[in-house]
Amino acid sequence: MTEKSTLLNERELERALSRIAHEIVENAKGANDLALIGIHTRGVPIAERLAERIAAFEGVRPLVGKLDITLYRDDLTEIALQPIVKKTEVDFGVEGMRLVLCDDVLYTGRTARAALDALVDMGRPAVIRYAVLVDRGHRELPIRADYVGKNVPTRRDEVVKVRLVETDGQDEVVLADLGTGSP
Amino acid sequence: MSSDLTRLLDFADTSREQVVAILDTTEVMAQVLQRPVKRVPALQGFTVATLFFEDSTRTRLSFERAARAQSADVMTFAGGGSSLSKGESLRDTVATLDALQVDAFVVRHPSAGAAHQVASWTGAAVINAGDGRRAHPTQALLDAYVYRQASGRPFEETRLTIVGDVAHSRVARSNAELFSLLGADVVLCGPPTLLPRELAALPGVRLEWDVDAALEGAHAVMALRLQHERMAGTRLHSAAAYADRYQLDERRLAAAHPDAIVLHPGPMNRDVEISGELADGPRSQIRAQVAAGVPVRMAVLYHLLVGKGNR
Amino acid sequence: MSKVRLEGRTWIRNATIVTSAGGQGRGDLVLADGAIEGHQPQGPVDVEVDATGLVLTPAFIDPHVHLREPGQEVKEDLASGLAAAAAGGFGTVVSMANTDPVIDQPELVKALTTKAERLPGARLRPAAALSVGLQGRRLTDAAALAEAGAVMLTDDGVPVADAELMRRACEWARELGLVVQTHSEEPTLRGDGVMNEGEVSERLGLPGNPRSAEAVMVFRDCEIARLTGARVHIAHVTCRDALDVVAWARERGAPVTCEVTPHHLTLTDASLASFDPVYKVAPPLRGEDDVAALVEGLRSGVVDCIGSDHAPHTRAEKHRDLLSAPFGIANIEVAFAVLHDALVASGRLSLAALLRLLQDGPAAVLGWPAPSLAVGAPADVVLLDLETERTVDPSRFLSKARFGPWDGASLSAWPVRTWVRGREVFRR
Numbered sequence: 001m002t003e004k005s006t007l008l009n010e011r012e013l014e015r016a017l018s019r020i021a022h023e024i025v026e027n028a029k030g031a032n033d034l035a036l037i038g039i040h041t042r043g044v045p046i047a048e049r050l051a052e053r054i055a056a057f058e059g060v061r062p063l064v065g066k067l068d069i070t071l072y073r074d075d076l077t078e079i080a081l082q083p084i085v086k087k088t089e090v091d092f093g094v095e096g097m098r099l100v101l102c103d104d105v106l107y108t109g110r111t112a113r114a115a116l117d118a119l120v121d122m123g124r125p126a127v128i129r130y131a132v133l134v135d136r137g138h139r140e141l142p143i144r145a146d147y148v149g150k151n152v153p154t155r156r157d158e159v160v161k162v163r164l165v166e167t168d169g170q171d172e173v174v175l176a177d178l179g180t181g182s183p
Numbered sequence: 184m185s186s187d188l189t190r191l192l193d194f195a196d197t198s199r200e201q202v203v204a205i206l207d208t209t210e211v212m213a214q215v216l217q218r219p220v221k222r223v224p225a226l227q228g229f230t231v232a233t234l235f236f237e238d239s240t241r242t243r244l245s246f247e248r249a250a251r252a253q254s255a256d257v258m259t260f261a262g263g264g265s266s267l268s269k270g271e272s273l274r275d276t277v278a279t280l281d282a283l284q285v286d287a288f289v290v291r292h293p294s295a296g297a298a299h300q301v302a303s304w305t306g307a308a309v310i311n312a313g314d315g316r317r318a319h320p321t322q323a324l325l326d327a328y329v330y331r332q333a334s335g336r337p338f339e340e341t342r343l344t345i346v347g348d349v350a351h352s353r354v355a356r357s358n359a360e361l362f363s364l365l366g367a368d369v370v371l372c373g374p375p376t377l378l379p380r381e382l383a384a385l386p387g388v389r390l391e392w393d394v395d396a397a398l399e400g401a402h403a404v405m406a407l408r409l410q411h412e413r414m415a416g417t418r419l420h421s422a423a424a425y426a427d428r429y430q431l432d433e434r435r436l437a438a439a440h441p442d443a444i445v446l447h448p449g450p451m452n453r454d455v456e457i458s459g460e461l462a463d464g465p466r467s468q469i470r471a472q473v474a475a476g477v478p479v480r481m482a483v484l485y486h487l488l489v490g491k492g493n494r
Numbered sequence: 495m496s497k498v499r500l501e502g503r504t505w506i507r508n509a510t511i512v513t514s515a516g517g518q519g520r521g522d523l524v525l526a527d528g529a530i531e532g533h534q535p536q537g538p539v540d541v542e543v544d545a546t547g548l549v550l551t552p553a554f555i556d557p558h559v560h561l562r563e564p565g566q567e568v569k570e571d572l573a574s575g576l577a578a579a580a581a582g583g584f585g586t587v588v589s590m591a592n593t594d595p596v597i598d599q600p601e602l603v604k605a606l607t608t609k610a611e612r613l614p615g616a617r618l619r620p621a622a623a624l625s626v627g628l629q630g631r632r633l634t635d636a637a638a639l640a641e642a643g644a645v646m647l648t649d650d651g652v653p654v655a656d657a658e659l660m661r662r663a664c665e666w667a668r669e670l671g672l673v674v675q676t677h678s679e680e681p682t683l684r685g686d687g688v689m690n691e692g693e694v695s696e697r698l699g700l701p702g703n704p705r706s707a708e709a710v711m712v713f714r715d716c717e718i719a720r721l722t723g724a725r726v727h728i729a730h731v732t733c734r735d736a737l738d739v740v741a742w743a744r745e746r747g748a749p750v751t752c753e754v755t756p757h758h759l760t761l762t763d764a765s766l767a768s769f770d771p772v773y774k775v776a777p778p779l780r781g782e783d784d785v786a787a788l789v790e791g792l793r794s795g796v797v798d799c800i801g802s803d804h805a806p807h808t809r810a811e812k813h814r815d816l817l818s819a820p821f822g823i824a825n826i827e828v829a830f831a832v833l834h835d836a837l838v839a840s841g842r843l844s845l846a847a848l849l850r851l852l853q854d855g856p857a858a859v860l861g862w863p864a865p866s867l868a869v870g871a872p873a874d875v876v877l878l879d880l881e882t883e884r885t886v887d888p889s890r891f892l893s894k895a896r897f898g899p900w901d902g903a904s905l906s907a908w909p910v911r912t913w914v915r916g917r918e919v920f921r922r
Contacts, residue, residue, distance in 0.1 A: 068211070070225070071211070071215070071223035071224070071225040071253070071485075072223060072224055072225070073225075074224075074227075084204065084207075085207075085208045085211045085485070086211070087210065087211055087214065088211070088214065117224065118223075120220075121218060121219070121220035121222070121223070122218055122219065122220070123219060374666070375665040375666050375668060375669040376633075376662040376665045376666060392669050415632050416631070416632055416633070417631075417632070417633060417656065417658050417659040417661075417662045418633065418662045419633060420626070420632065420633045420634055420635035420636070420638075421635065424635040424637070424638065427638070428637060
């Protein structure tokens with residue numbers, strides 16, 4: 001995998017998250033009954049950061065949950081081939097809640113589809129919205145993100161790599177060529 | 184950390200990492216079973232066949248539930264009613280089910296090695312649900328899981344003592360194998376006529392015929408069922424004589440670690456191998472064992488079917 | 495007649511002291527408080543015994559007697575049997591379990607030891623049954639029996655036909671430290687034989703019991719000893735073939751011991767030419783060559799000890815015909831005299847060797863310390879008169895079985911005084 005360009009640097013990533021946080025609250029008309037659900041792995045720190053920002057300007061911190069979709073993926077879902085199942089931690093009831101799924105990259109839409117199935121098996125939320133840092137196109141299912149950090153058209157032989165301090169030690173989003181072999 | 188496992192016949196070819204991964208996944212599966220919708224689509228499109236040549240409704244239903252909770256299709260083949268004998272017929276049965284594109288066989292058979300035989304005749308995943316008195320790996324996994332959840336203690340610092348008819352127990356053998364693989368100390372205890380000396384050769388295992396010596400310092404104590412046929416005959420004088428010397432009760436448990444938990448693979452003969460009081464008391468994890476059966480088997484099916492290279 | 499004396503201090507003077515280690519010269523021995531005090535009295539003496547010309551040695555141990563109590567007291571009981579044993583120079587006997595009821599429960603073991611404690615005579619150490627009721631189908635509770643005081647497991651009287659049962663009993667015994675004694679005769683080969691199968695039985699037209707029945711079973715029991723690691727004691731070996739099997743098995747590490755009876759060392763199947771059931775015993779009297787092999791076994795050490803297999807019956811029972819009379823020879827009072835006469839007086843065995851077979855040998859089989867005259871040892875001693883010839887007069891026997899194969903014989907090695915726990919329990 002060879003990196004070509006930086007799509008979002010540290011500052012730009014921060015601004016994108018701030019804007020998304022505001023959009024969420026604006027749309028929800030406040031932070032009550034609001035819960036952010038991060039999709040493992042990098043969706044989780046994204047959800048945490050969004051929650052912090054919302055708490056900062058709204059004075060109310062939305063609930064945060066972590067969702068593992070390994071058991072809901074279909075075989076074309078682009079997660080690692082080693083299906084280590086992590087725990088889903090949604091310690092609150094989802095009935096009647098306004099949920100916002102958070103993830104790093106929206107690509108084929110299969111991850112989002114799996115996440116929706118998982119959430120629906122937990123109960124009946126009032127509303128589910130979807131926030132991603134990067135939308136790179138090439139949808140295979142009718143899935144649309146409600147909040148997007150950056151739209152980036154890509155080719156199929158390219159990969160979008162999101163790095164976050166919590167998981168990778170730094171904040172940036174880069175574009176790379178797939179190269180030979182698996183990502 | 185792959186699930187390279189395509190069969191679970193015993194623990195001879197499993198690594199500690201693989202086993203720990205299964206226990207970790209079991210926790211997730213247990214959670215799934217707490218939700219309003221107790222099902223995930225993880226094994227959608229897979230077919231699991233249960234091939235039970237020994238009466239055991241409980242275990243068979245446990246496996247079938249574990250398959251269905253992950254949206255797999257289930258085929259039940261109970262060898263009791265049909266004109267099934269051993270050897271060749273077993274092979275034909277496997278061939279037939281293979282042709283029906285079964286992805287996983289769950290096999291229980293009175294003859295040791297039957298699951299190995301099945302595994303040699305098919306490319307599908309094979310899970311040993313109990314072969315003769317040799318092995319019962321999913322039982323051991325659920326026992327290890329229950330222990331792990333109930334006790335904060337790492338396996339490397341754990342002593343497991345198993346008391347009872349060890350000679351005829353596949354549960355004892357598999358637990359000895361698994362706990363030892365996880366780094367624990369294992370003590371096997373029973374009357375001299377039910378404790379084969381050859382088992383001392385198993386790694387990490389010590390034999391003890393005196394129950395008080397065996398229980399000393401144990402963190403997990405497991406009672407094995409004494410089968411009715413064995414109670415009075417060439418090996419034992421009577422159930423009462425056995426109970427006198429080997430029954431696990433509150434008094435005897437004083438020798439074990441104060442936090443020791445009590446296990447029993449079931450079904451229990453109350454007041455023979457275990458006192459009713461101990462079985463129902465605060466140390467007992469017997470109910471947890473019963474509850475752990477389905478999530479453990481869900482995890483095993485998951486790891487065997489959704490592994491590297493499968494599909 | 496013997497009288498019971500209180501445990502005072504007894505000073506035995508000027509005896510010829512002989513043990514299994516050999517002659518120790520002349521000397522004195524003092525008994526006090528149930529133990530050996532030493533060579534000099536350390537306090538006031540109650541009894542002084544002039545033992546000039548008599549041999550002093552530890553009292554004998556008999557690992558195999560039938561005392562017939564409970565249930566068959568008409569043949570013998572604890573009182574008569576233990577007194578008879580003391581008269582034979584025995585300080586301790588192991589009683590067999592084939593009574594009525596069979597000694598297969600701890601309460602029965604306890605009842606025997608409790609009663610025996612209050613009786614003058616040899617000490618009683620009971621054996622308990624290996625299978626419930628001697629039926630050979632179900633194990634007894636060996637651990638409980640051991641706890642109640644049983645020193646040996648045996649179905650003696652009835653061979654254990656089921657090898658699996660024998661094996662499992664041995665596994666228990668191994669862990670409990672108990673010795674398993676076996677009456678080794680293959681039951682179907684033995685059939686209804688009343689005497690040794692051979693030329694004599696054929697001539698007399700009596701059903702025979704072949705040597706192979708014993709050899710086959712001895713082999714099986716040795717193998718089970720080897721398999722389980724339990725101490726197995728073969729009772730009453732009677733023939734060369736069986737002895738060879740024991741030797742072979744021991745070479746291969748089988749923890750096996752064996753015993754021989756006084757009658758098998760001195761009588762042969764020729765005795766049955768008289769058709770007298772007094773000679774009817776199981777296993778049967780064999781031939782000359784077997785007797786020679788047994789004596790050789792005593793010398794070589796293949797045989798570990800003498801066991802009397804004292805098996806009293808009523809006169810009436812032994813007056814029945816050969817087919818229906820019960821098996822057994824009562825011999826405990828004459829055993830030493832018979833053995834001394836046949837083996838020591840004839841020069842085939844030294845006195846010390848004979849004593850070893852009656853003292854150290856049986857003790858080792860049972861896992862007990864060897865009898866000794868050391869200070870502190872239990873005061874179980876016997877004075878032997880090896881000079882005076884006496885005729886066997888069964889009417890004076892203390893046993894209820896006042897008859898036997900040696901009636902009227904002239905023998906000259908007799909116990910004359912026996913002490914157990916420092917108390918005199920027999921005086922001739």
